[in-house]
Amino acid sequence: MFVVATAGHVDHGKSTLVRALTGMEPDRWAEERRRGMTIDLGFAWTTLPSGGTVAFVDVPGHERFVPNMLAGVGPVPAALIVVAADEGWMPQSAEHLAALDALGVAYGLLAVTRADLADPGPATARARAEIAATSLGAVETVAVSGLTGAGLPELRAALDRLAARLPAPTVDDPVRLWVDRSFTVRGSGTVVTGTLGGGRLRVGDELELAGSDEPVRVRGLHSLGQARPEAAAVARVAVNLRGTPRDRLGRGDALLTPGRFHRTDLVDVRLTGDPAADLPATLTLHVGSAAVPVRVRPLGPDTVRLRLARPLPLLVGDRALLRDPGRHHVAGGVRVLDVSPPPLARRGAAAARAKVLADLDGRPDLAGELRRRRLVRAGTLIRMGVPVQATPVAGDWLADPGHWRRLGDQLTEEVARYVREHPLEPGMPVDALRQRLALPDRVLVEALVRPPLRIHAGRVGAASADALPEPVARAVQRVRAEYADTPFRAPEADRLVDLGLGPREIGAAVRAGALLRLADTVVLLPDALDDAVRVLAGLPQPFTLSAARQALDTTRRVAVPLLELLDRRGATRRLPDDARIVVT
Numbered sequence: 093m094f095v096v097a098t099a100g101h102v103d104h105g106k107s108t109l110v111r112a113l114t115g116m117e118p119d120r121w122a123e124e125r126r127r128g129m130t131i132d133l134g135f136a137w138t139t140l141p142s143g144g145t146v147a148f149v150d151v152p153g154h155e156r157f158v159p160n161m162l163a164g165v166g167p168v169p170a171a172l173i174v175v176a177a178d179e180g181w182m183p184q185s186a187e188h189l190a191a192l193d194a195l196g197v198a199y200g201l202l203a204v205t206r207a208d209l210a211d212p213g214p215a216t217a218r219a220r221a222e223i224a225a226t227s228l229g230a231v232e233t234v235a236v237s238g239l240t241g242a243g244l245p246e247l248r249a250a251l252d253r254l255a256a257r258l259p260a261p262t263v264d265d266p267v268r269l270w271v272d273r274s275f276t277v278r279g280s281g282t283v284v285t286g287t288l289g290g291g292r293l294r295v296g297d298e299l300e301l302a303g304s305d306e307p308v309r310v311r312g313l314h315s316l317g318q319a320r321p322e323a324a325a326v327a328r329v330a331v332n333l334r335g336t337p338r339d340r341l342g343r344g345d346a347l348l349t350p351g352r353f354h355r356t357d358l359v360d361v362r363l364t365g366d367p368a369a370d371l372p373a374t375l376t377l378h379v380g381s382a383a384v385p386v387r388v389r390p391l392g393p394d395t396v397r398l399r400l401a402r403p404l405p406l407l408v409g410d411r412a413l414l415r416d417p418g419r420h421h422v423a424g425g426v427r428v429l430d431v432s433p434p435p436l437a438r439r440g441a442a443a444a445r446a447k448v449l450a451d452l453d454g455r456p457d458l459a460g461e462l463r464r465r466r467l468v469r470a471g472t473l474i475r476m477g478v479p480v481q482a483t484p485v486a487g488d489w490l491a492d493p494g495h496w497r498r499l500g501d502q503l504t505e506e507v508a509r510y511v512r513e514h515p516l517e518p519g520m521p522v523d524a525l526r527q528r529l530a531l532p533d534r535v536l537v538e539a540l541v542r543p544p545l546r547i548h549a550g551r552v553g554a555a556s557a558d559a560l561p562e563p564v565a566r567a568v569q570r571v572r573a574e575y576a577d578t579p580f581r582a583p584e585a586d587r588l589v590d591l592g593l594g595p596r597e598i599g600a601a602v603r604a605g606a607l608l609r610l611a612d613t614v615v616l617l618p619d620a621l622d623d624a625v626r627v628l629a630g631l632p633q634p635f636t637l638s639a640a641r642q643a644l645d646t647t648r649r650v651a652v653p654l655l656e657l658l659d660r661r662g663a664t665r666r667l668p669d670d671a672r673i674v675v676t
């Protein structure tokens with residue numbers, strides 16, 4: 093199935109066209125039929141010549157009902173723009189097009205209706221020029237009459253071609269179903285409808301309500317008017333939530349895959365298109381089927397911070413729209429850059445934040461998130477819409493590699509100082525270390541402890557039995573300091589000799605776990621192995637020796653035995669063509 097929303101000025105023939113194409117009545121309310129005017133969203137569907145199904149979300153064209161229009165268009169990636177041949181381009185033609193552009197809608201058709209009343213030429217030319225300047229670009233155009241049926245076969249064929257161009261839906265995504273209607277069915281209870289843009293719903297699924305975190309269960313599922321055990325994106329769906337009182341949810345709420353969405357009332361966004369320099373301080377944010385008042389705080393030339401009146405389940409990269417409800421005016425589109433931005437407390441923080449945002453484009457970027465957040469749970473990033481393919485340093489904690497290395501060094505220093513200041517104690521308590529290093533979780537301290545340090549009875553101290561002789565310990569410390577930034581550049585053989593690390597010293601250091609031997613005179617620091625796996629996991633899989641060498645910033649002398657060691661430990665696997673993959 094593919095879903096397309098209508099767009100266009102009131103009385104230009106949108107509902108008539110949907111009715112003519114589907115044989116269904118999109119104006120659901122008695123009042124709508126009495127007044128001959130769409131007020132709220134309507135839904136209808138039909139089979140196309142290809143055998144595929146198109147479902148229409150028919151929107152109201154009147155300027156008073158633009159918020160309803162936006163709730164219908166928000167979750168739908170394709171538009172059928174309708175312009176009447178006899179009236180031509182009108183104010184809500186322009187406002188609806190501005191909304192589609194702000195939301196980044198890239199797929200559409202132009203239907204010039206009421207072609208039996210006037211020459212469609214002038215309206216077509218004007219509309220095509222207006223549309224070409226937006227995210228929709230050049231669109232196919234069909235002149236039609238809902239009255240005589242002229243042009244309808246051509247429009248059906250054009251809809252088929254549009255459907256074929258749409259990107260394949262991502263049925264493995266978590267579900268975020270923006271509710272566009274909720275009602276009660278006698279004997280069945282609460283039902284909500286929406287456009288399922290990604291993922292899959294099954295009867296029996298447990299979901300969360302965005303507004304309340306409350307679990308709800310899918311009791312029944314309808315699509316295209318039929319009960320079904322499951323529905324996969326893209327689809328119009330009606331979800332029966334028997335047992336959930338009707339007043340718990342409504343338009344603008346969302347049904348979510350549990351644990352997969354972060355609710356946020358603070359986002360940093362980029363304004364798209366041609367942002368006005370004097371954006372009002374309060375606007376309405378339209379995203380999905382939701383409309384929420386926001387306070388706008390300018391940061392950079394095209395970036396602002398939005399404080400939402402209520403939290404929404406937003407993801408990095410989401411497109412949304414800002415509208416000035418008083419002036420009936422689409423103020424601009426936004427792309428979400430950060431759904432969990434830092435507070436701007438200190439002087440100069442806003443300017444510094446603007447610099448950070450200038451480099452973001454709304455595409456989820458794991459390395460960048462780690463660099464900015466330094467330590468973050470994998471689950472936290474996933475809930476922001478950032479896919480995670482990285483090995484945690486401990487538990488589900490991910491760390492920026494540089495930050496993690498510095499923490500390790502800091503831990504060594506803290507323990508050394510503590511032991512000096514408390515010579516009679518057997519080491520530094522783990523919790524004291526956690527506080528000194530300002531770490532949010534004890535498991536992080538435990539993961540940072542490396543030989544020759546160890547944890548014993550809740551304290552971190554030297555493993556005295558294996559303690560290294562003073563000169564060897566000092567030499568290892570020098571290696572640590574010199575190779576902190578290039579951890580995969582093993583010291584050359586003569587550098588090892590200079591440091592006083594001959595075969596016997598190296599043997600002692602390896603036994604104490606202070607060095608890792610890859611070959612006779614190729615040694616790395618012991619944490620290099622885990623770091624290497626993290627770096628390699630970030631490469632496109634499978635990867636070649638040369639790609640690994642470059643990513644690790646090292647030479648073949650190190651890369652070859654390092655990869656062989658990782659193979660032996662099962663961290664990587666060598667494929668028949670000599671490429672490798674990281675085993676997860």
Ligand SMILES: Nc1nc2c(ncn2[C@@H]2O[C@H](COP(=O)(O)OP(=O)(O)O)[C@@H](O)[C@H]2O)c(=O)[nH]1
Pocket residue numbers: 100101102103104105106107108109128129130153205206207208209236237238239240
């Ligand atoms: N002659 C003629 N009238 C039409 C055509 N399409 C719609 N109309 C009429 O135009 C009016 C508005 O149509 P409607 O579909 O409600 O417009 P909407 O507000 O865009 O949904 C109605 O009176 C329709 O009968 C058409 O192709 N030819």
Ligand SMILES: [Mg+2]
Pocket residue numbers: 106107108129130151152153
């Ligand atoms: Mg209508």
